[in-house]
Amino acid sequence: MLIGHQPKEFLLAVEALTVSFDGFKAVNDLSFYVEENEIRVIIGPNGAGKTTVLDLICGKTKATSGSIQFRGKELTRLKENEIVQAGVGRKFQTPSVFEDLTVFENLEISYPRGRTVFGSLAFQRDAAVKERVEEVAEMIFLKDRLDTYADQLSHGQKQWLEIGMLLIQDPDLLMLDEPVAGMSVSERAKTAELLNRIIRDRSVLVIEPLFDGRMPISDFISVVLPMPLRPMIATISLGATDTLRPCSTSLWP
Numbered sequence: 001m002l003i004g005h006q007p008k009e010f011l012l013a014v015e016a017l018t019v020s021f022d023g024f025k026a027v028n029d030l031s032f033y034v035e036e037n038e039i040r041v042i043i044g045p046n047g048a049g050k051t052t053v054l055d056l057i058c059g060k061t062k063a064t065s066g067s068i069q070f071r072g073k074e075l076t077r078l079k080e081n082e083i084v085q086a087g088v089g090r091k092f093q094t095p096s097v098f099e100d101l102t103v104f105e106n107l108e109i110s111y112p113r114g115r116t117v118f119g120s121l122a123f124q125r126d127a128a129v130k131e132r133v134e135e136v137a138e139m140i141f142l143k144d145r146l147d148t149y150a151d152q153l154s155h156g157q158k159q160w161l162e163i164g165m166l167l168i169q170d171p172d173l174l175m176l177d178e179p180v181a182g183m184s185v186s187e188r189a190k191t192a193e194l195l196n197r198i199i200r201d202r203s204v205l206v207i208e209p210l211f212d213g214r215m216p217i218s219d220f221i222s223v224v225l226p227m228p229l230r231p232m233i234a235t236i237s238l239g240a241t242d243t244l245r246p247c248s249t250s251l252w253p
Contacts, residue, residue, distance in 0.1 A: 034205060054175050
């Protein structure tokens with residue numbers, strides 16, 4: 001190593017990650033890196049292990065071997081709640097919102113100050129809470145629906161609301177599992193706008209079965225294929241004109 005040379009620090013560094021279920025390797029020797037304020041999209045067919053990657057990062061599934069470092073912390077040693085507290089937020093495929101509460105109330109109960117036992121007991125809807133809720137609601141295109149009950153929202157709006165419930169917690173890494181599934185064309189376009197907006201303050205890791213190159217939501221795309229096609233894996237860089245070109249980094253080297 002050159003004198004004075006410092007290795008590059010990534011927000012998320014996944015290295016040689018493997019998880020085996022009764023001998024079947026759902027994820028095998030996986031390595032990739034996510035930088036600050038980057039959108040990374042992982043695409044691939046069903047069964048390729050895309051959702052399992054998110055399960056491993058958020059602690060839902062324990063790795064058989066390998067490393068997941070987030071801001072220098074080894075996530076494989078932490079519990080799920082500790083990973084959340086470290087700054088990792090995760091949205092699952094199906095929207096998980098409280099349908100009998102309003103948009104405002106869904107965002108309010110996600111506010112960090114009220115998430116502990118004592119915080120809940122002492123929680124008050126003060127000016128800071130209202131301001132933050134309105135700020136996030138505007139970001140997710142729901143500011144004019146704050147008094148609307150969640151069960152009256154469209155599928156796409158529910159997806160935005162759940163993203164907002166994560167954004168209000170201000171994570172450094174936001175992981176989204178198929179966020180545009182079931183959306184209309186216009187909702188997909190607005191979701192792309194939302195994702196490009198929120199990376200000003202954080203990185204985003206998106207799982208999608210397919211990628212529409214006309215929707216500019218990604219800096220890099222990692223393509224994963226199921227066994228036995230591995231290690232035919234590539235990471236693709238998205239250029240300014242949405243042209244896909246090979247990148248030097250690969251998901252499975």
